[in-house]
Amino acid sequence: MTLPKEPILIDIPMPIRTPRLMLRNVLPGDGAEMHEIKVESFDDLCKWMPWTKLGVGTVDDAEKVIRENHAKYILREDMMMAAFTHDGRLIAMCGLHRMDWEFRSFEIGYYVRSSDHNKGYATELANALTRFAFGALEARRVIICAATANAASRRVIEKLGYELESLVKADALLPDGTVTGHANYVRYDTNGLPNENVTWG
Numbered sequence: 001m002t003l004p005k006e007p008i009l010i011d012i013p014m015p016i017r018t019p020r021l022m023l024r025n026v027l028p029g030d031g032a033e034m035h036e037i038k039v040e041s042f043d044d045l046c047k048w049m050p051w052t053k054l055g056v057g058t059v060d061d062a063e064k065v066i067r068e069n070h071a072k073y074i075l076r077e078d079m080m081m082a083a084f085t086h087d088g089r090l091i092a093m094c095g096l097h098r099m100d101w102e103f104r105s106f107e108i109g110y111y112v113r114s115s116d117h118n119k120g121y122a123t124e125l126a127n128a129l130t131r132f133a134f135g136a137l138e139a140r141r142v143i144i145c146a147a148t149a150n151a152a153s154r155r156v157i158e159k160l161g162y163e164l165e166s167l168v169k170a171d172a173l174l175p176d177g178t179v180t181g182h183a184n185y186v187r188y189d190t191n192g193l194p195n196e197n198v199t200w201g
């Protein structure tokens with residue numbers, strides 16, 4: 001381990017670049033574009049994301065979330081990121097969450113703008129975040145969890161060669177109130193991860 005023990009002293013190399021995307025920590029001012037994605041994608045998000053119960057909200061609500069997460073990033077409490085195409089269009093929100101800096105475990109999360117579904121973007125950004133966690137942040141364990149019936153997300157995770165670690169029958173409510181279980185996937189290294197040219201810093 002070569003990174004400082006104190007999380008706040010860890011320099012996180014940003015941005016992360018992939019063949020089609022640039023990922024970076026969220027910054028004040030991102031709220032308007034994030035709100036636009038939420039409005040466009042709300043029907044899809046409402047199926048799976050618990051925070052949609054708060055409603056679609058306003059630009060100010062989105063900017064508040066962005067600024068709170070900017071602060072959490074500085075404190076190394078969470079790493080919410082925005083993913084842009086190389087022509088500067090925000091197409092996904094993603095990040096590394098629920099980290100344990102001492103053990104060095106991270107959870108990947110993501111959602112993609114509905115009009116850009118099924119173009120491989122989630123697979124590309126999750127591949128990049130996996131490489132980044134192991135390569136830049138010295139991860140020992142990276143997980144991705146999907147509601148059991150979330151076939152698109154599970155397909156993304158399986159395309160990346162994550163191992164199904166547990167299948168929990170019932171552990172949460174979907175936004176519409178129905179009971180769901182979760183498929184919890186893990187990687188302990190990048191072995192066998194599909195090739196992708198990812199750089200950071």
Ligand SMILES: CC(C)(COP(=O)(O)OP(=O)(O)OC[C@H]1O[C@@H](n2cnc3c(N)ncnc32)[C@H](O)[C@@H]1OP(=O)(O)O)[C@@H](O)C(=O)NCCC(=O)NCCS
Nearest residue numbers: 048110111112117118119120121122123146151152153155
């Ligand atoms: C899940 C999500 C992020 C996938 O993003 P994406 O950019 O469309 O993903 P990709 O294009 O990389 O891959 C999607 C894969 O799922 C498949 N897929 C899509 N809908 C599917 C469905 N209903 N059933 C089975 N497979 C499905 C696609 O065919 C594709 O697989 P393929 O490459 O083998 O054809 C996107 O659907 C989304 O934002 N959903 C709402 C939020 C969400 O569920 N977030 C994840 C929470 S764990």
